[in-house]
Amino acid sequence: MNSHEIIKAVVSEPVAQTPINHRAAVLGFPIAHSRSPVLHNAGYQALEMADWDYSRMECTEEDLPGIIGDADESYVGFSVTMPAKFAALRCADEVTERAQLIGSANTLVRTEAGWRADNTDCxxxxxxxxxxxxxxxxxxxxxxxxxxxxxxxxxxxxxxxxxxxxxxxxxxxxxxxxxxxxxxxxxxxxxxxxxxxxxxxxxxxxxxxxxxxxxxxxxxxxxxxxxxxxxxxxxxxxxxxxxxxxxxxxxxxxGGHVMLAHQAFGQFEQFTAQPAPKEQMRQALERSLR
Structure with missing residues (x-):
């Protein structure tokens, strides 16, 4: 095998992928514009949590019960935006005092009892x-x-x-x-x-x-x-x-990007049980908005 063939063989070698064992996602409709994945994935990267992933899912109020009901055990939490915030409160097994008082939830966290609803918009x-x-x-x-x-x-x-x-x-x-x-x-x-x-x-x-x-x-x-x-x-x-x-x-x-960052910090900590790397998350958000 000549040197060119050796290099080609090395480049063609598949790169080992870390399996994703923990997932979270933002639910809403429309949802393509959401910057929540930027914030949360930057947090995972900063803490070297390579087996974590955060994505977007289109979800209406009517869709939400089925989505959280069918979510496999890898899903530890969901961020919820409109129009599903009221449904998130109704579908939860537990509700924090502030979410109950406000009347809507933007956060669903998997617990031993099911799903806990909170409102980190506060x-x-x-x-x-x-x-x-x-x-x-x-x-x-x-x-x-x-x-x-x-x-x-x-x-x-x-x-x-x-x-x-x-x-x-x-x-x-x-x-x-x-x-x-x-x-x-x-x-x-x-x-x-x-x-x-x-x-x-x-x-x-x-x-x-x-x-x-x-x-x-x-x-x-x-x-x-x-x-x-x-x-x-x-x-x-x-x-x-x-x-x-x-x-x-x-x-x-x-602006709202400041509010978005601060509400995401609390969600990140509820999902991961780790302190949010706030500086790295905020920097990633601001880079994406530029």
């Missing part, structure tokens, strides 16, 4: 608020939440945990009856307004703004709303017009 909002406000977070008392849907619920929970007691909820429709049990349980004083109110004054009165809606929902109102530090849950495209308006007025802003 961690995401708290982590993002911490980066936005730093030590000032302990000193503020008034917040404006834009939106009254699924993401507004963990936002209200996180604001209450941060010690904020006065919240204005700005939404096109009146959600006070729907949110009343959560608001009462959290001990919040909430004022509900719509876009017919003086939203500019509401923004000026707020010490922090959390926008939980698509950018189109506030289109045309950005200049009125950009009068406080802003956490905008949108991360693509970035920056949003709302955050540009706030930054032009001298206020700090953070």
């Amino acid at each position: 961690d995401g909002v708290i982590g993002a608020l911490g980066e936005l406000l730093g030590q000032r977070l302990d000193q503020i008392n008034r917040a404006l939440v834009i939106g009254g849907g699924g993401t507004a619920r963990p936002a209200l929970w996180a604001l209450a945990q941060a010690g904020i007691t006065e919240v204005t909820v700005l939404n096109r429709s009146d959600r006070r009856a729907e949110l009343a049990p959560l608001v009462e349980a959290l001990g919040l004083s909430v004022n509900f307004i719509n876009f017919g109110h003086d939203i500019r004054q509401a923004a000026i009165d707020a010490e922090v703004i959390v926008s939980t809606v698509p950018s189109a929902a506030v289109a045309g109102h950005e200049s009125d709303l950009g009068h406080a530090p802003v956490l905008d849950v949108i991360y693509e495209p970035w920056p949003t017009r709302l955050t540009i308006a706030a930054a032009a007025n001298g206020y700090r802003t953070v």
Whole structure:
């Protein structure tokens, strides 16, 4: 065998693959855009967990019971995004107190008893608020939440945990009856307004703004709303017009990628029972968004 044949034989030798023994996935529809695999797989790589893999699965609310019911033992957990968050809560065998209170779950973890539902979106909002406000977070008392849907619920929970007691909820429709049990349980004083109110004054009165809606929902109102530090849950495209308006007025802003990272850290730790390598996960996410 000449040297060329030897090299060819070596190159052709199949590379041994580490078998995947532990799996997790993000469920939702649509799901191709999700950056969760970037975060979790970066964590596995950082901790040299070569037999772990995290993927995406299309899943509607109706699909979820079958997907988690048919998942083999290699699946240790699922991240859940819309439209399956409410189904995740209903299908769980155990539910954490905060997920029960919020009324939806973004995390399913396999346990000896079955599937445990949690909501780490709470961690995401708290982590993002911490980066936005730093030590000032302990000193503020008034917040404006834009939106009254699924993401507004963990936002209200996180604001209450941060010690904020006065919240204005700005939404096109009146959600006070729907949110009343959560608001009462959290001990919040909430004022509900719509876009017919003086939203500019509401923004000026707020010490922090959390926008939980698509950018189109506030289109045309950005200049009125950009009068406080802003956490905008949108991360693509970035920056949003709302955050540009706030930054032009001298206020700090953070995007949904910060919230996404912080909610993933808690999921990673629940799935793996290992401390999340936060720096490596965050760097991978930011590289992917560039």
